Amino acid sequence: MMDSDTTRSDRDSQGSALMRMASRHRVAAARAQAEFASALRMAFGRMASECPGLDGVVQTVDIRPLGLAELEDLVESGMFLALLEGQGEQMGLLMACPAVMASLIEAQTTGQVSDAPAPRRRPTRTDAALLAPMIDAFLRLLEERCAELPEAAMVRGHAYGSFLDDPRPLGVMLEEGPYLLMHLKVALGYGARQGDWMVLLPTGTKQAAARAGTDAEAEERDWAACLTAAVSVSPVRIEAVLCRMQLSLTDALRLRPGDVLRLPENALEALALESIAHEAVGIGRLGQARGNRAVRLTADPGVLTDSVGVSLSPVALPASIMPFRPPQAAFVPDEGAADGADAGSSDDAPDTVHADESGAGSSEDPTPEGPDKPQ
Numbered sequence: 001m002m003d004s005d006t007t008r009s010d011r012d013s014q015g016s017a018l019m020r021m022a023s024r025h026r027v028a029a030a031r032a033q034a035e036f037a038s039a040l041r042m043a044f045g046r047m048a049s050e051c052p053g054l055d056g057v058v059q060t061v062d063i064r065p066l067g068l069a070e071l072e073d074l075v076e077s078g079m080f081l082a083l084l085e086g087q088g089e090q091m092g093l094l095m096a097c098p099a100v101m102a103s104l105i106e107a108q109t110t111g112q113v114s115d116a117p118a119p120r121r122r123p124t125r126t127d128a129a130l131l132a133p134m135i136d137a138f139l140r141l142l143e144e145r146c147a148e149l150p151e152a153a154m155v156r157g158h159a160y161g162s163f164l165d166d167p168r169p170l171g172v173m174l175e176e177g178p179y180l181l182m183h184l185k186v187a188l189g190y191g192a193r194q195g196d197w198m199v200l201l202p203t204g205t206k207q208a209a210a211r212a213g214t215d216a217e218a219e220e221r222d223w224a225a226c227l228t229a230a231v232s233v234s235p236v237r238i239e240a241v242l243c244r245m246q247l248s249l250t251d252a253l254r255l256r257p258g259d260v261l262r263l264p265e266n267a268l269e270a271l272a273l274e275s276i277a278h279e280a281v282g283i284g285r286l287g288q289a290r291g292n293r294a295v296r297l298t299a300d301p302g303v304l305t306d307s308v309g310v311s312l313s314p315v316a317l318p319a320s321i322m323p324f325r326p327p328q329a330a331f332v333p334d335e336g337a338a339d340g341a342d343a344g345s346s347d348d349a350p351d352t353v354h355a356d357e358s359g360a361g362s363s364e365d366p367t368p369e370g371p372d373k374p375q
Contacts, residue, residue, distance in 0.1 A: 032150060037061040039145035040182055044197065047138040048188070054107035059185045059194070066181040066200065068171055074181075074198065075167045078120045080127065082135055083173065084201070085161035091174055092158055092201040094135055099195035103188040105130050113189020128163040135160045154180065154201055178203045239274045240295050242267045242286065244316035251321060258324025271295060272304075272312050280304055283312055 041058040048056025071093075075081070080101040084092035096104070102118035108130055139158050146152045164170070184197040243263055273282040273295070283304050284295040298306035305311040 033063060035149055036146065036151050037063060039142060039149065039151075040184060042145050043138055043141035044184060044186060046141050047134055050137060051104070051107050051134065053110075053112040054103065054188055055113075055190050057187045057191075059187055061185075062181075062183040064181055064183075065203070066179050068174060068176060068179070071170060071174075071200070072167075075170075078122065079167075080123045080131060081164040081167055081170070082128070082131070083161040083164065084135075084139070084158045084199075086202070087157040089175075090202050091161070092179075092199065093170070093174065094160075095196070095198040095200070096131070097195040097197075099193045100186065100188065100197055101127060101131065103193045103195070104134060107189070113192045115189070115192040118193065118195075122165055123163060124165075125163075131163075132160045154203055158201065175202070237276050238281070239276075240284070240286075241272045241274050245319035246316045247319045251319070255321070256324060260322040260324070262320040262322060270312055273297075280312060 040061050040063075044056055044058050048054045074095065076097065078098040078101075080096040080098075082094040082096075084094055086092055098120055099118040101123065103113045105127060106113050136159055139155070139160075143152075143155050143158075146155050179200050180203050182199040182201070184199075185194065186197050187194045245261060268286045271284045271286050272280045273284060274280055282297060283299045283306055284297045285306075287294050287296050
């Protein structure tokens, strides 16, 4: 009797433990779905706030799996259908009822939403041009809001592709597979109109399932491709070197502005292309293009001899220096001599003394005699 009671109590405890585990899973799933629904609300609200006069508010959110066979029941006359392009060949669908489509267009064209019933008409390319930026904004905001949620991979990378004016090709254009329907009941124009905003996204494809076993290889290839792309666009400095010369320290210290270093005659014919580590990676020839200095490659990269046999000198050549001498003037007057001559004539030279008939001395020049002057 006691054994049966013990067995029954153990069975009851195991059942209660399983119920608690199931309850925790249900609570976690409900919390995750609530977070996803909140992300949908925020994305639509932010998208509507960027359009003055639209004032979009999400009333209810319904998230459930959907098959292509059930899609025909959701499409109604006059509904705007936009194909969404995703990663690889994945495609989704966005559907807006006529009331939502008319409200979005009125808010962009008139700045307000009318409370009149939306007309039933066929969507046009003009409608698609007005709605495409808003759809892209909604998908971008949804991706940002779901970055930390389990649905991040599903909503990532989708954008507006094209619109359909006829729903019949949907069964051919969309692939068979599981889809998730996000059905938003929205109010627009401060409650002037209400309608449906539905997004259908694939949750998985056959191609993704086939690649499930090669995720590690794909990640390695992606890493290698990213590394190659990053290295390929990295800047590389290449220096064009005419020649290298050897100078003694004494000659280097004696260099002055204007001194000339004579280059060898073949310097222009054998120009070296060097890396930042001063390793020669090619050979070229100095020239010009469109008035600028240029280098013409005369051999493939890594080849240091061109087709005519010109090669680089493996060692630096001794420098030949021509000292700079400023040009001399043709005639420079001797200022010292000129000054001495002037001084001798005025100070150093003795005065000339002349004697007159009376024998008195005079320091003035005598008056020349003439035939008409009396004696």
